[in-house]
Amino acid sequence: xxxxxxxxxxxxxxxxxxxxxxxxxxxxSQLIDIYSTRxxxxxxxxxxxxxxxxxxLSRLFVRLVxxxxxxxxxxxxxxxxxxASNIFNDHLRHEYRQRKLxxxxxxxxxxxxxxRRSDGEMVDRLQQHIAKLDTDTADLILMxxxxxLSFKELSELRGEPIGTTLSKVHRGLKKLRELMGGTxx
Amino acid sequence: MPNRNENLEIILCDFLPAAEAHEAAEVIASGERMLWExxxxxxxxxxLADINAKVGAALHGGRxxxxxxxxxxxxxCAAIVMATSILFLFSGDxxxxxxxxxxxxxxxxxxxxWDDHVVxxxxxxxxxxxxxxxSISVEDCYIAGQxxxxxxxxxxxxxxxxxxxxxxKG
Numbered sequence: 182x183x184x185x186x187x188x189x190x191x192x193x194x195x196x197x198x199x200x201x202x203x204x205x206x207x208x209x210s211q212l213i214d215i216y217s218t219r220x221x222x223x224x225x226x227x228x229x230x231x232x233x234x235x236x237x238l239s240r241l242f243v244r245l246v247x248x249x250x251x252x253x254x255x256x257x258x259x260x261x262x263x264x265a266s267n268i269f270n271d272h273l274r275h276e277y278r279q280r281k282l283x284x285x286x287x288x289x290x291x292x293x294x295x296x297r298r299s300d301g302e303m304v305d306r307l308q309q310h311i312a313k314l315d316t317d318t319a320d321l322i323l324m325x326x327x328x329x330l331s332f333k334e335l336s337e338l339r340g341e342p343i344g345t346t347l348s349k350v351h352r353g354l355k356k357l358r359e360l361m362g363g364t365x366x
Numbered sequence: 367m368p369n370r371n372e373n374l375e376i377i378l379c380d381f382l383p384a385a386e387a388h389e390a391a392e393v394i395a396s397g398e399r400m401l402w403e404x405x406x407x408x409x410x411x412x413x414l415a416d417i418n419a420k421v422g423a424a425l426h427g428g429r430x431x432x433x434x435x436x437x438x439x440x441x442x443c444a445a446i447v448m449a450t451s452i453l454f455l456f457s458g459d460x461x462x463x464x465x466x467x468x469x470x471x472x473x474x475x476x477x478x479x480w481d482d483h484v485v486x487x488x489x490x491x492x493x494x495x496x497x498x499x500x501s502i503s504v505e506d507c508y509i510a511g512q513x514x515x516x517x518x519x520x521x522x523x524x525x526x527x528x529x530x531x532x533x534x535k536g
Contacts, residue, residue, distance in 0.1 A: 213421070217409050235409070305404060332372065353397075355397070358393065
């Protein structure tokens, strides 16, 4: 990517964000065009479920309408993926509570709704192996990949030392590579 | 592959010896290459159209909220005026006994028809009307096709009620 191209893109993005902050529907539509695929990929790889990813992506952009006024500059991706991560964590808490309620009220019902990761979809190998990572590590790896965030941004976002973030991502990707059955992809 | 303007090996050298830093940078790069080579599915056109519609509704909903606030304030004022009128109507002596308004209301002597119990009762009634109106306007914030903004505890309670109902239905 050339420097001029990057500057052009940054200026274009800034104009779109300003439009969104002024409540322009067209600007939001452009933002959806730019980020929907990456954000959907992030949600899909974390949940392994298209239906849930659809729902989380919708929630993300509706929340963006409410929150765009609070964006004060800096890395938009970092800001966007912080919201995406919060939405995913809300979803996890909701699922956890639902499972607890089901366990309390009807154990049989709980077992019927438990396998939510695939819901009968064709799941690729990578998806199966990402599901084997702990949620925190998977979230970090996917946020870095789909948010195109640097380790510095990622550690700031998580409020943890950069060494901790590096170590978690390194360990997670190493495990993923081993599970995929190759020393190098 | 995205260019993040960072040199992984240099960052890793702060924590690891050079050889290990090089190896760790390789592991991270190859892991991310693997993600790049196995792309996740893209959102469907229907989903994007639906999201655009929801965003549009949320934007218009936001604008409507401002007019709702204005309407709410107007309604509260109307309720206060009505309640005050009722107070005058049912408080025995006619309003002709009311002292002419002056700039310093506190200096006015209490009129003969003034009854503290009636005033307390009317104040409670006004509070009740205000609470009712606020609860009605919370329902008005519902955006078509979307859940209203309840907090997590409320949602949890609603889920519990819904599940309990289904459970007892068998």
